[in-house]
Structures are given as structure tokens and as C-alpha cells.
Amino acid sequence: MAKSLEHVVPDQVLEKLDSLLAQGIGLRRGSDVGSELKLLRATLSTIQDLVLVAEGQSTQQTEGSGLEDITQAVASVPSLLDGLQLEVSRRKAAQRTRLGSIKREVHNLFSPSNSLVSTISQIEKVRKRLKKIVDEHGGPTLRYIYVKPETREMTQSSVGAPDIIGRDQDKKNIIQLLMHSGDGENVSVLPIVGLGGIGKTTLARMVYDDEDIATHFQKRIWVYVSDSFSITKIIKEMIYSATGEKCGNLSLDQLQTRLRCILDGKRFLLILDDVWNRDREKWLKLRALLMGGGHGSKIVVTTRKIGVGPIMGTIQTYVLSPLPPEESWSLFLKHPCIERLEGQSSNLKEFGHQIVDKCGGIPLQVRMLGNVMYSAKEKEDWSSVRDNGIWSSEHLPVLKLSYESLPSHLKLCFAFCSIFPKNSEIRSNDLAQLWIIHDLIKPKSNQNDKELEDIGNEYIKELSDRSFFQDVEEKEHGACFSFRMHDLVHDLAVSLAQQENVILTFGAQNISRKIRRLSFSDEDWSGHEQEVLNFLGKLNDVQTILFPVDGVGLNRESIANICIERFKSMRVLDLSDSRFMALPESITSLKSLRLLSLKRNDRILKLPDSISRLKNLQALMLGGCSELANLPKDLELMINLRHLEITTKEEALPALNSFKSLRYLGVVGCVNLKYLFGERESFTALRTLFIQRCPRLVSLPCSIRHLSTLKILRIDDCQTLDLLDGDDDNVPGLNSLRLLMIVKLPRLETLPKWILQAAASASNTLQRIVIEACPNFRGLPQEVLQNFDSFKKFKMVDCPESSACGPDAYVDDSKMKSATDA
Known part of the structure; x- marks a missing residue:
């Protein structure tokens, strides 16, 4: 090809x-x-x-x-x-x-x-x-001369998990082993062993989500391990999975005590996914912390290494076999890329069967080859794939072939994803934003009127359709979605970007000095700061610095200082979860800076006023900076901002009327905020407005009703907010609204007229209304409900039962009632 x-x-x-x-x-x-x-x-x-x-x-x-x-x-x-x-x-x-x-x-x-x-x-x-x-x-x-191949448009499928074929019996077998109490120790270990891409994690997830399993075990915990078998990290992940609690500042002794409190006496299921450790001593140390679980507790270990089973297992290793040929073919035909070829290319079935047979029953290879086959229209192309000598047990050659079939713009975007650690949950809005900032979004000639964020989401969906992304899950009622990369797919991205992208761990060696994008993934920074300073001192042209792991950030300003001093071409400086008190004035020397994030820094007191000179800045993220006394002066000079998140102790936000490029505005945790913004602000391009945890905010400005481009409006946990204030002004400005979420507003009794009128005017675009945890909400008038027939979903959670849900309501966690039941 x-x-x-x-x-x-x-x-x-x-x-x-x-x-x-x-x-x-x-x-x-x-x-x-x-x-x-x-x-x-x-x-x-x-x-x-x-x-x-x-x-x-x-x-x-x-x-x-x-x-x-x-x-x-x-x-x-x-x-x-x-x-x-x-x-x-x-x-x-x-x-x-x-x-x-x-x-x-x-x-x-x-x-x-x-x-x-x-x-x-x-x-x-x-x-x-x-x-x-x-x-x-x-x-x-x-000079390099090649014939550019004909490009073909992908058919966009809905975001969702790939079809799973041929694992029903394996699932039954595993569940039977886990439900059997046994006569030995309280806690037993079941290793699941198989080749990379064969579906070990998928099978474990099917078992983990099974209703009988959820009922049988009092606690279910999932931890992704990979090649770093760090006991401290595993314990932190276990606590987070079990309770949602982050324990970044606890010592190992404190972590162990906390874990024992969670597990002791309870029958638990622990999934340790993708284990490579063969050091029995490390395993025995972790195992000792888990033995206090209730009788019948189980640990499932997924691994590619057959030698891991004897070290960790107490139950005979379950070896996951490849899919049989007929199930591999069924999986191949279910690929979104192949569906469109079905019927058009029936003469290629013989080649298709031969190619699928060469996949050896490995589901990942079968799915990825669907991408290649979509781009190959002629017999010669299919026979080339069949005879190409790309087949190996490590799969990377097959994945590389799938990568080669991508359009050039998707190749660059995919390689960029190597900056995220393995098994990271990546959010669509975060990734699209980074692609925009790095000029990786390339609108076609017929897309000039499309928002870059929308094109970025289309890229993500296409990569998902082609199986480069998996575990796709809707978040925040459709405001965005998340996904992960299979380990082997991540390995491919790393191999493609190894000269430019690197994820820094403290054990890393032989790292190229040509690095341009750098992310920090290790959790334990104690004693390593000088090591990092020495490493950064050897680099010259870093353009991106990320801290992509929640809870992992800088504790010393010195590292931020050296980044600012050395890397004048920096585009992205993400210092999320850092804990220093001041940002240096020299930040203004980063003239190319597009993104600056200080999210969740609960110690920083102020920002230099000179930060307003960063006129190329497109994203400023200050959410969670709970001690920030005030925002910088002349903030309105940042005329290119597309994304702004604010946490401040001020009572009123500064004038934001010059932010004509702003697409996202988040106002979070502003405990003193009484006035959101003035009446002059028009925000002619604003698409998302998110207001959360502003307990003194009494009303919204009337100008909010004129946001004609707004697609997502989310108001969450504002105890004194009254949406009915000034409700006589019925301006149907929100005619582009797609998602309306109102959560934890105790004073809300009904939706104000300006929202109802906006909902009516946006009937062709509005996909969902969510009212959650509003104890005084009386519902909607019947004459309004009859206009909601075209809405896909109207959802109420933790609100009084009434007929307000309407004919298209749906049940959620047994707390919802449809109109016919109410």
C-alpha cells in the first residue's frame, strides 16, 4: 500500500x-x-x-x-x-x-x-x-517521492465499548472459581495468563462487573500494576478504588493501617491487572497486608508472563486461549470499519479469512486489522497484508500496519498520546485541548465553520472506531467522555514518538536530550527533587511539561523556576497538584505559552500581575487554588483565552467582557463570590459554563440569558442560588443548548421561565436535562412536559417523586421513576 x-x-x-x-x-x-x-x-x-x-x-x-x-x-x-x-x-x-x-x-x-x-x-x-x-x-x-493514496472518509460510530465475542465460557469458569470458598486460607489468588492483546483485562472486567460477583463480595477493588510493582503505589490505588480517597501525603505505615481498616474481616475481590513482577519477596510483602480479608476473599492477577503464576497464585493458573477461527471472523466483521465494506467486497472474503487466521485468535490484532482492511480496496492490497511478514507474537508490527493506514493528521495526534502514562484515563476535552494547543487539529476546507474542539472530538471517535482507544465511557451525563489505550497500543505510540515525548520515572535511563514533551508520572517525590533538577538541566528545547497523574505535583518552586528559565519555547506548563506559594514573575518570558495550569494548588496565595502579558495563552486553569486571594490585574488583556477555570476568594470576578475567544468558563469553589460577572459580558463564543461550590452566590446575571452559543450549562452545589431571580426577562438566548445540568440547588423549586423558553427554542439541539439532588424541586408543569417529547433524555435523581419526569424519562440507580410509574 x-x-x-x-x-x-x-x-x-x-x-x-x-x-x-x-x-x-x-x-x-x-x-x-x-x-x-x-x-x-x-x-x-x-x-x-x-x-x-x-x-x-x-x-x-x-x-x-x-x-x-x-x-x-x-x-x-x-x-x-x-x-x-x-x-x-x-x-x-x-x-x-x-x-x-x-x-x-x-x-x-x-x-x-x-x-x-x-x-x-x-x-x-x-x-x-x-x-x-x-x-x-x-x-x-x-527529496522523497511517493504516490499519495486516495483517502476515504470514516463512518463515525457512536462512542462505546467494542463488541466482546467468545468469552462467555471463560467468564463462567472464572466466576465459578471465585465464588468457591475453598478450605484453605482466607484469601486465595487466581492468575489469568495469556498473550498481550488476547483479552485478559476485558475478561477480568466482565467478571468484575457481573451482578453475582458484585453481590457476593463486600468490596471490589481494581488496580492497574504494569511493570512497576511499587507496594506504596499499589496500596494508594487500592484505597482510592475502594473508597475514592486520595492518600498522597500518607506514609507507608499510615497507608498500611488505612488499608487494613478497609479490608479486615470483609470478603473482597481484588483485581491486579497487568502484573510483570517476578520478585517473590515483593509479592509476599503485599500479600501480608491482604491476609486479614474475610473468608473467601479472592485476588485475580492478569499477566502476560507465565512465570508470575507460580510466584503469586494459590489457585491453578487459568490460561486464556486464543479465539477459535469462527469467533475471530465474527469479531472481524463487527469492526465499524468493516461494516461498510460488507457486501461491497464479498470477493475479498477468502483473503479476509486467511488474514484473520494469521491473527492467531488474538482479539486486539483482529480489531486493529479492521483498520487496515478499510483502507485496502483491491485484492492486491489484501494479499499484500496477508503475505507481508508482519506477524509476530509481540504484535507491534501488526499495530504498526494499522497505524500506517491512518490519515496523516491522525498519525500525529495518536503519537502525541504517548505523553500519557500507561492505562491512564484520558478525557476527551483534555486531549482535544492539548491537540489544539500543539496545532495538531487541521480543519478541512469544508470545516472552516466548525469549532476546533468539535473536530478534536471527531478525531478521538475515529481513533476509537479504529481500536486505538478502548474502554470509552460517557462522563458527566454526556459533557465529555473518557477512554484508555491498550498497553500494546501505548507501546506503539511510544515507539513512534520516542525522540520527542517521554514519561519521566525516577528509574529512567538513557533519555534523549532531544525531548520536546515531558510528563512526570512517579508519585513519590521525596528525595528526588535534585535528581529531577539535574535531569532538566540537560535539556534545551522542552515545549510541554505535564503532571498527568492526579495528586502528583511539585512541592518545590525550584523545579518550576528552572523550567521557566531554560525552556523559553514552552507551550504547555501544567503544574497541576503542585504545592508552592508563588509563581515567579519570570513566567512572562514564556511568550509562546499556550496553557498554564495550577489546578488544585491549595497553597498558592497570588499570581504575578504580569501574567496578563501572556497574550498567546489559550488556557488558564486555576480551579482548586483555594487560597488564591485575588486574580491578576488586567486579566482581560488575555484576548486569546479559550479555556478559563477560576477559584478565588474575591466577592466578584473581574471584567471579562473582552474574552471574545472564550469557549469554556469554569467558576469553582469561590467561597466568597456574590457576583458572577457583570451585565456587559457577552461571551460571543462561549460553549460551556460550569458553576460549582459557590455557596454565597445568590443570583445569576441577566447577561447569561444571551449566550447564544452556549451548549453546556452546569450549575452545581450553590446553596443560596435562586434561578428565579429577575425571571420576568424571557429572552430565548440559549438556543444552542445541548446539555443542562442542575445539581444540589436546595432553593430550586421549578425551572425559571428563561430556561424553559431557552429549552423550547433549543428543542432541535437539546439532548438532556438533568436535575439532581434538588430536594425542593416540584417538577415541571404538564404543559411544558408535552414539549419535551423530542428530548432523548430528561433525568431526575434524588428529587421528590412527581409526574415531572415526562414520557422520555429513564431510570437511574433505582432512584428514577418514569412518567408511567409516577
Whole structure:
């Protein structure tokens, strides 16, 4: 099959250059500026014409071609252009306000200390470096020519778990073993062993969710272990799974005491998923903590390693067999990518059977090959897959082939996902936001009116349809969804991005200095801070720093300081769950910064006012900063913000009327907040408004009723809020509303007219209304309910029983009643 082509120079870089040149960056001696930009534009255009890189091109084929040097040099260009754009914006603002004389302004602009001179100097260095590479290697060496394959649109299927075929008997067998009390120790261990991708985790999840199992065991606990058998980490995960309690600051002794309190005397089921440990001493230490469970407690261990069973098991190892040929074929046909080919390609069935047989009954391989077959329309393509020599017990060659069938934009997005730790629960809105910030969302010509967030969700659904994502689950009543990556799929993403992305653990060795994206996954930071400082001191061009594990953050400002000092091209600085008291003023030197997160820092007292100069910032996340006394001054200068989360001790939010780009506004845990925002705010692009835990908030501003682009409105746990305040103003502004959630509003008795009228005007878009834990809610008038026939779901939870649920209501956790039952 033909390989797709990618330009080494991203289109966004050329577009940004063209934009700067169009702004007439000349300005007195600006001829130097303009000339340098034109020369850079010409050099990049030459490279783009010469270098077309085939996806999947091996390192051996490109070695010595200068391709890697070009990629590294081009990577620094966007941040330099960002700095130049900021300087231009600053100059224009200064000229508008007539600050200083023209003579002084020109002098300041071109003084040696001015940032513009430094930026142009760096641009000149990059341009000369690129020209030298091209001159040394020449066009023929750099040129790669391949025929671009015809692209075909994927049919989007609904988000959901993949079909499971052929494991019913295995499920019955495992449940029988677990329900048998036995005559030995209180706690027994059942290992499930099988090849990677054969379905061990899926089978364990089927058993874990079984109703009989849920009734039989008093506690059910699930822990993902992987290759790091850390007792401390496993105990923390067990406590969190059992109680929802995070124990990040407890010592090992305290953790053990807490775990014993949870388990002792109770019959529990513990799933230890994906265990690699063969160190019997480590297992015995953990096992000793679990022996106090009630009689009949069981531990299920899933593992690829047959040697793990004898070390950990007390029940004979259950070896999971591959699927038989007929069930493999059934699974293959159920793949969303194959359904569309059914009937159109009946002449390919013989090839299909031969290919599926070569999968050896491994469900993951069967599903992934559905992706490849979707892209292959001719017999020659199918026979090429059959005879390609891609089959191995480790599966990565098969997964790589599936990756090769992806469109080029999805390849980049998938490889980016290697930044998340294995088995992470990834949220769709978080991932789409990161893709946007890294310029990985590429709207097609017919999508110019589509929101980038919507396109990002389409990418996620397509990767899910192609089995790169699994365990897809709706969250927050449809506000977003979550998913995970299979270990082998994650391994593939890591292999594709190993030069740029790395997940730092304290045992990591031989990490490339060319890293551009860095995430920290270890939980125990005590004694490792200097180690991390030394490591960061060896890197030069990091653009993304993430702390993706809940509860894991920085305890020292020194690490944040070195990140800011060293990595001036940084786009993402995620310091979630950190516990330092101040952010340095030098944060304003990160001119390319697109995302800054300080979420759940319960010690930080203030932010530097200069943070408002970060005009390229698209996401500022301050949710959970419970000690933040006030927000920075001039916050409205951040005109490019798309995502803003706020926690503050202030009584009123600052003016936000200039936030024309804002898509998400979250106001969370503002204990003193009385006034949400003023009446002038229009938020012409706002799509999600989330208000939570604001106990002194009495009413909402009337301007909220004019949010014509709002799709999700969620109001949660505001004890004194009265939605009926000023209810005479019936403005049908919320005509794009898709989801309305109202939770824990004790004063709510009925929905106000402005919401009902908005619901009526949004009848074609509104998918769900959720009223939860509102003890005084009387329901909706019958004349209103009859207009809700077109709604997919109208849900009430923990509200008084009434006929308010309407004909389309549905039962939830036995607390709901449909209209016919009420």
C-alpha cells in the first residue's frame, strides 16, 4: 500500500510568517526585520518543496540526509514567530496610547537589550542553519517521492465499548472459581495468563462487573500494576478504588493501617491487572497486608508472563486461549470499519479469512486489522497484508500496519498520546485541548465553520472506531467522555514518538536530550527533587511539561523556576497538584505559552500581575487554588483565552467582557463570590459554563440569558442560588443548548421561565436535562412536559417523586421513576 506524505515544514508556520509579513513589519530599520522574514519564508518554502517525508520511513533510510537536523531547526521557528508577534502587538498598543515620543520609542525598539533584536538574531541563525543543511545535502538527497493514496472518509460510530465475542465460557469458569470458598486460607489468588492483546483485562472486567460477583463480595477493588510493582503505589490505588480517597501525603505505615481498616474481616475481590513482577519477596510483602480479608476473599492477577503464576497464585493458573477461527471472523466483521465494506467486497472474503487466521485468535490484532482492511480496496492490497511478514507474537508490527493506514493528521495526534502514562484515563476535552494547543487539529476546507474542539472530538471517535482507544465511557451525563489505550497500543505510540515525548520515572535511563514533551508520572517525590533538577538541566528545547497523574505535583518552586528559565519555547506548563506559594514573575518570558495550569494548588496565595502579558495563552486553569486571594490585574488583556477555570476568594470576578475567544468558563469553589460577572459580558463564543461550590452566590446575571452559543450549562452545589431571580426577562438566548445540568440547588423549586423558553427554542439541539439532588424541586408543569417529547433524555435523581419526569424519562440507580410509574 502507498505511503502518505507529510511536509517537514508545517503549514501553520508558513501561514504565521505570511500573517506577519502582511502586517507590514517594516518600521524604520524594519527593513532588516522584513528582509529576514522574507528570507526565512523563502528558505522554508524551498525545504517544503524538496522534502516530502513518507509516513513510516525508517531511520535507516533517512540517516545522513539532514532530515533530523531540519526537523529540529524548524521546531524552534513557531516560538520565535510568537515572540515577534507579541512585540508587534505591544508596539501597536503603545502607538495607540501615544506613550512616549516617537524618538524614544524607536530608540527602545532597536536598543541592544530589546527583545525584538534578540528574536530577529535567533531567526537569522535558524535560517542560516537551514540553508547550510540544504546546501550540504542537496535536493536529490532530501527529496522523497511517493504516490499519495486516495483517502476515504470514516463512518463515525457512536462512542462505546467494542463488541466482546467468545468469552462467555471463560467468564463462567472464572466466576465459578471465585465464588468457591475453598478450605484453605482466607484469601486465595487466581492468575489469568495469556498473550498481550488476547483479552485478559476485558475478561477480568466482565467478571468484575457481573451482578453475582458484585453481590457476593463486600468490596471490589481494581488496580492497574504494569511493570512497576511499587507496594506504596499499589496500596494508594487500592484505597482510592475502594473508597475514592486520595492518600498522597500518607506514609507507608499510615497507608498500611488505612488499608487494613478497609479490608479486615470483609470478603473482597481484588483485581491486579497487568502484573510483570517476578520478585517473590515483593509479592509476599503485599500479600501480608491482604491476609486479614474475610473468608473467601479472592485476588485475580492478569499477566502476560507465565512465570508470575507460580510466584503469586494459590489457585491453578487459568490460561486464556486464543479465539477459535469462527469467533475471530465474527469479531472481524463487527469492526465499524468493516461494516461498510460488507457486501461491497464479498470477493475479498477468502483473503479476509486467511488474514484473520494469521491473527492467531488474538482479539486486539483482529480489531486493529479492521483498520487496515478499510483502507485496502483491491485484492492486491489484501494479499499484500496477508503475505507481508508482519506477524509476530509481540504484535507491534501488526499495530504498526494499522497505524500506517491512518490519515496523516491522525498519525500525529495518536503519537502525541504517548505523553500519557500507561492505562491512564484520558478525557476527551483534555486531549482535544492539548491537540489544539500543539496545532495538531487541521480543519478541512469544508470545516472552516466548525469549532476546533468539535473536530478534536471527531478525531478521538475515529481513533476509537479504529481500536486505538478502548474502554470509552460517557462522563458527566454526556459533557465529555473518557477512554484508555491498550498497553500494546501505548507501546506503539511510544515507539513512534520516542525522540520527542517521554514519561519521566525516577528509574529512567538513557533519555534523549532531544525531548520536546515531558510528563512526570512517579508519585513519590521525596528525595528526588535534585535528581529531577539535574535531569532538566540537560535539556534545551522542552515545549510541554505535564503532571498527568492526579495528586502528583511539585512541592518545590525550584523545579518550576528552572523550567521557566531554560525552556523559553514552552507551550504547555501544567503544574497541576503542585504545592508552592508563588509563581515567579519570570513566567512572562514564556511568550509562546499556550496553557498554564495550577489546578488544585491549595497553597498558592497570588499570581504575578504580569501574567496578563501572556497574550498567546489559550488556557488558564486555576480551579482548586483555594487560597488564591485575588486574580491578576488586567486579566482581560488575555484576548486569546479559550479555556478559563477560576477559584478565588474575591466577592466578584473581574471584567471579562473582552474574552471574545472564550469557549469554556469554569467558576469553582469561590467561597466568597456574590457576583458572577457583570451585565456587559457577552461571551460571543462561549460553549460551556460550569458553576460549582459557590455557596454565597445568590443570583445569576441577566447577561447569561444571551449566550447564544452556549451548549453546556452546569450549575452545581450553590446553596443560596435562586434561578428565579429577575425571571420576568424571557429572552430565548440559549438556543444552542445541548446539555443542562442542575445539581444540589436546595432553593430550586421549578425551572425559571428563561430556561424553559431557552429549552423550547433549543428543542432541535437539546439532548438532556438533568436535575439532581434538588430536594425542593416540584417538577415541571404538564404543559411544558408535552414539549419535551423530542428530548432523548430528561433525568431526575434524588428529587421528590412527581409526574415531572415526562414520557422520555429513564431510570437511574433505582432512584428514577418514569412518567408511567409516577
